[in-house]
Amino acid sequence: xxxxxxGQYPRSEALIEASRRFDRGLISSAELKNHQDKDRLDFxxxxxxxxxxxxxxxxxxxxxxxxxEILPGARCGxxxxxxxxxxxxxxxxxQESSRIxxxxxxxxxxTYFPSSSANSQARRLYNLxxxxxxxxxxxxxxxxxxxLILEQIVRGLFVNKKSVVCFYEPAFGARELTEQEKTLxxxxxxxxxxxxxxxxxxxNFYPLKNxxxxxxxxxxxxGVDFYANSVEEILPDFPKNQTLLAGVLNTESxxxxxxxxxxxxxxxxxxxxxxxxxxxxxxxxxxxVMDQKVKQLKEAVYAEKFNP
Amino acid sequence: xxxxxxxxIGSLAKPSWRTKPFLGKTLDDRDLCHAExxxxxxxxxxxxxxxxxxxxHDFSQKDKEIISRWATIYALLLLEKAGLDLVWDGEQQRVxxxxxxxxxxxxxxxxxxxxxxxxxxxxxxACVDEIVLNEPYHVKEYGIIQQFAKKRIKIPIxxxxxxxxxxxxxxxxxxxxxxxxxxxxxxxxxxxxxxxDLARKVIYPNLVALCxxxxxxxxIDEPAATTxxxxxxxxxxxxxxxxxxxxxxxxxxxxICFSDYFRxxxxxxxxxxxxNEIHFEFANRDTKELGCSPEQRVGYEVLREFTQNRFxxxxxxxxxxxxxxxxxxxxxxxxxxxxxxxxxxxxLMIAPDCGLRTRSWEVAFTKLRHMVKGRDLAxx
Numbered sequence: 052x053x054x055x056x057x058g059q060y061p062r063s064e065a066l067i068e069a070s071r072r073f074d075r076g077l078i079s080s081a082e083l084k085n086h087q088d089k090d091r092l093d094f095x096x097x098x099x100x101x102x103x104x105x106x107x108x109x110x111x112x113x114x115x116x117x118x119x120e121i122l123p124g125a126r127c128g129x130x131x132x133x134x135x136x137x138x139x140x141x142x143x144x145x146q147e148s149s150r151i152x153x154x155x156x157x158x159x160x161x162t163y164f165p166s167s168s169a170n171s172q173a174r175r176l177y178n179l180x181x182x183x184x185x186x187x188x189x190x191x192x193x194x195x196x197x198x199l200i201l202e203q204i205v206r207g208l209f210v211n212k213k214s215v216v217c218f219y220e221p222a223f224g225a226r227e228l229t230e231q232e233k234t235l236x237x238x239x240x241x242x243x244x245x246x247x248x249x250x251x252x253x254x255n256f257y258p259l260k261n262x263x264x265x266x267x268x269x270x271x272x273x274g275v276d277f278y279a280n281s282v283e284e285i286l287p288d289f290p291k292n293q294t295l296l297a298g299v300l301n302t303e304s305x306x307x308x309x310x311x312x313x314x315x316x317x318x319x320x321x322x323x324x325x326x327x328x329x330x331x332x333x334x335x336x337x338x339x340v341m342d343q344k345v346k347q348l349k350e351a352v353y354a355e356k357f358n359p
Numbered sequence: 360x361x362x363x364x365x366x367x368i369g370s371l372a373k374p375s376w377r378t379k380p381f382l383g384k385t386l387d388d389r390d391l392c393h394a395e396x397x398x399x400x401x402x403x404x405x406x407x408x409x410x411x412x413x414x415x416h417d418f419s420q421k422d423k424e425i426i427s428r429w430a431t432i433y434a435l436l437l438l439e440k441a442g443l444d445l446v447w448d449g450e451q452q453r454v455x456x457x458x459x460x461x462x463x464x465x466x467x468x469x470x471x472x473x474x475x476x477x478x479x480x481x482x483x484x485a486c487v488d489e490i491v492l493n494e495p496y497h498v499k500e501y502g503i504i505q506q507f508a509k510k511r512i513k514i515p516i517x518x519x520x521x522x523x524x525x526x527x528x529x530x531x532x533x534x535x536x537x538x539x540x541x542x543x544x545x546x547x548x549x550x551x552x553x554x555x556d557l558a559r560k561v562i563y564p565n566l567v568a569l570c571x572x573x574x575x576x577x578x579i580d581e582p583a584a585t586t587x588x589x590x591x592x593x594x595x596x597x598x599x600x601x602x603x604x605x606x607x608x609x610x611x612x613x614x615i616c617f618s619d620y621f622r623x624x625x626x627x628x629x630x631x632x633x634x635n636e637i638h639f640e641f642a643n644r645d646t647k648e649l650g651c652s653p654e655q656r657v658g659y660e661v662l663r664e665f666t667q668n669r670f671x672x673x674x675x676x677x678x679x680x681x682x683x684x685x686x687x688x689x690x691x692x693x694x695x696x697x698x699x700x701x702x703x704x705x706x707l708m709i710a711p712d713c714g715l716r717t718r719s720w721e722v723a724f725t726k727l728r729h730m731v732k733g734r735d736l737a738x739x
Contacts, residue, residue: 064471070478112477129643130476130617135587137525139476258543277537278546299537305470305485306529312537330537337471337483 052313052352053102055296055326056094056345057217057253057274058178059114060107061338066090084110088165095169097345100353103215103326105176106165113140114180114219115188117163121156122149122200131188134221134256136335145192151200156207164208174213174249179204181220181252182236183228194232198239209248216243217251217272223265224257224279233264240268255279255298255331262288272296276330277312278303286319295320298330300348305340310351327352362705363738364444365731366673368614368638369456369515369580370714371437371449371723377430380418387415394433397720401436405429427452432507441724442731445513445576450714452500456517456580457525458482463496464561465489470527485527486553492561495568502572513576513612516565519557519597520590524583528553551593558600566605578612578638585618591626602633612636612673616713617643620661628668637665638673640712642693643680649692656696663700672701675712676733677726682718684725690733698737709734 062070069086072078087109094107111117113133119125128142164177180188185197192200208214222228228236243250252265253274259265265273266288274296275285289295297316301308316325327348333341374397376390391412398405408429411422418426434449453459458481461467466488472480501514532549539545562579569577579601584594602611611634615623620639627637645658653660665672674697676690690709698704709730715723 061473067472067478067480071480074478132586132617137583137586138474141476278535278542280538281540281542282538283540301537303527304529304532304535305527306533309536315538334474337473340470 052317052322052325052327054098054345054348054352055101055103055176055217055328056098056105056107056333057176057251057296057328058108058219058332059111059334060090060094060105060109061334061336061341062109063090063093063338066109091165091167092169095167097342098170098173100349101170102173103176104167104170104173105178106167108163108178111163113188114178115140115143115185117159118143118200121151121159121204123152125149128190133332134225136332138332138334140188143189145189147192147196149192149196149200151203151207153203156204160207174215175211177205177208177214177216179216179218181218181222182239183222183232184220187222194235198235201239202242205243205250206246209243209246215249215251215271217253219253221254221256223252223254223261224259224276226260228261228264233261237268240270244269251294251296253296253328255329259285266290266293272326274298274328278330282315282319289320292324294324294326296326296328299327300329300333300341300344302329302331302333302335302341305336307344307347310348313351361444363707363709363734365709365727365734366443366445366513366576367438367447367449367727368616368710368712368714369447369450369578370716371434371451372716372718372720373430373449373451374433374720376412377426377451380423380426383416385416386412391415393720397433397437400724401433401440403432403436405433428503431503435504435508437720437724438727439508439510441727443727444510446508446510447513447515448504448508449716450515452503455481456515457522458484460496460517460522460561461526463493465491465493466530467526481525483525483527486530488530490556490560492564495565497565498568498572501569501574505572511575513578514569514574515578515580515614516562518579518581518613519562519601520554520594521581521583522557522561523550523554523597524586526553547589550590551596554593554597555600558597562601563603563605566601566609570605570609574609576610576612578614579634580614582614582616582618584615585620585622588622591623595626595629598630599633606633610635612638612671612708614638614673614713616640616675621664624664625667627664631668631670634670636671636673636708638675638708638710640675640679642675642678642685642712645678645693647683647685647689649688651692651696651699656693659693659696659700662697665701665706670706671708672697672706673708673710676709677711677715677730679711679713679715680717682722684722685729685733687729687732687736690730691736694734694737704738707738 066086073083090109098104128144130139249271251272255276272294276298376394430451431448438446461484467484469484531553613634641658648655676693
């Protein structure tokens with residue numbers, strides 16, 4: 052089994068304070084970046100030994116905000132609750148003709164997915180919103196055009212030979228998708244898979260309403276939140292030889308996990324096909340708590356001891 | 360009694376001369392000027408406060424208590440001078456709507472900061488043990504405000520469902536196992552017990568204590584009410600448990616903001632007999648155009664749901680996230696439109712969308728004065 056820390060990782064108290072001070076004009080952007088870099092380095096240290104590592108997205112306000120820098124005319128709009136949480140994202144206001152400014156992609160990737168000399172052997176995880184999530188938290192652009200935007204970005208990320216793109220998409224569980232949405236989603240993935248790179252889908256917080264469709268998608272890994280779905284419901288239908296992104300780190304609770312569940316996972320799926328992930332946005336948990344959860348999981352996975 | 364009362368929703372910004380002493384920071388000239396300027400604007404004899412603030416640092420515990428009390432006086436007078444009918448002190452005695460009540464309970468441990476939006480974070484706690492209310496936590500606060508308020512007082516308190524939803528749960532869900540066949544039912548059941556215990560053990564005793572003090576207006580804040588669609592019945596149940604046999608003895612107001620209001624109906628109608636006023640935020644969603652057409656008043660469409668019940672309607676007419684100063688005529692038109700939909704202007708109470716803590720006192724004061732003028736233009 053492996054651990055994969057998908058999504059935005061929570062900021063340290065020091066970075067939180069620095070972010071507040073930056074907003075008030077008390078520190079410069081360079082000083083803020085120093086704090087962001089420190090968080091990122093600490094996070095890379097936490098992921099030492101992982102085969103796929105993330106930068107933690109410490110300079111992302113939410114998964115939509117950075118896109119306004121790369122989509123001409125895009126701007127930040129009103130707040131919208133992030134699904135059924137107490138977290139709020141800002142809607143990205145676009146135009147129907149919005150397209151990525153290709154001349155900015157490389158710099159944008161360097162800024163928002165900074166590379167690291169730590170864990171240099173590991174593959175790099177690039178977290179992005181999937182099609183329905185992007186549509187949910189934007190205005191002014193239809194889904195077909197959003198698919199084109201995402202294709203542009205992902206092709207830029209695929210330049211890194213070690214890239215793994217992980218699309219985040221609660222909608223696979225949150226609601227019934229229409230046939231048109233399913234068609235567009237499948238087409239997007241099929242187009243990107245032609246590049247021959249790894250794509251994961253990570254969904255959480257809800258029972259998987261669109262399970263049949265979700266499991267049929269030609270991706271390299273599928274996420275399931277096991278605090279919203281039972282083993283009996285999910286694993287019998289889970290595609291054979293598919294990689295499971297098992298949402299076992301509970302981001303709705305600060306309690307350390309009872310890891311005996313991992314035995315049950317191994318009984319059903321080959322360990323080499325299991326990544327252990329958060330079950331939702333890690334930002335819902337304070338940094339020091341999330342670090343403790345990850346450390347406990349690391350010790351158990353490396354020692355193959357799942358009975359705490 | 361005057362109809363169509365104007366009231367605020369809870370918070371006002373804490374001035375820097377109120378917060379810096381508690382943070383161990385030194386006051387500067389701007390801080391002192393703020394206290395002096397507002398003393399003049401509000402016609403307050405505040406020599407005691409200004410004398411203490413002149414120290415600029417190293418404030419004793421007694422100094423801080425006096426500063427805090429003066430912040431209450433200033434805030435009360437600001438609201439009274441703006442012309443409001445019901446007032447509070449802008450929550451000058453509290454840290455924040457979640458942290459303040461949790462600090463007064465046993466069974467909770469603060470775990471750290473989590474993001475709300477942008478770079479706004481709040482301290483979130485976990486319930487780790489049985490919940491115990493150490494003592495009702497609004498009585499002392501109410502006593503201070505009662506000493507100084509000249510107008511009628513309305514006290515805001517955070518509701519049980521919001522306290523539950525904004526907390527982690529390590530106690531009620533301690534036996535939750537991932538992947539279990541009953542995982543969803545187990546989660547639901549744990550959350551229900553958590554919310555009901557908060558209603559019975561924390562909110563109800565607080566309300567009883569306030570009623571004993573003679574409070575006439577209580578506002579229960581439930582900003583989390585529409586967070587989880589399938590838990591709206593639980594929101595209603597928790598409110599009923601919170602109010603219980605106090606229904607009818609006090610004027611209860613329910614404040615819910617920045618939510619998907621249509622989800623609340625028809626469940627909200629079950630609160631008739633428990634809650635008197637339902638207050639929503641509307642101005643945030645509305646245009647700034649004058650007029651009483653549906654196209655101009657797009658923010659107020661959910662008012663149609665109120666034709667199916669008899670609640671007083673707390674009408675949010677000021678956008679609290681903007682420094683835009685609503686002209687009285689705009690407020691007038693928002694009120695007239697609401698009256699047209701309800702068919703009964705007497706059901707309206709007029710307020711900002713939410714607390715004004717993100718606005719400066721200058722902006723808050725002007726907005727509120729215009730709100731009162733707008734009410735008078737619309738309804739006389």
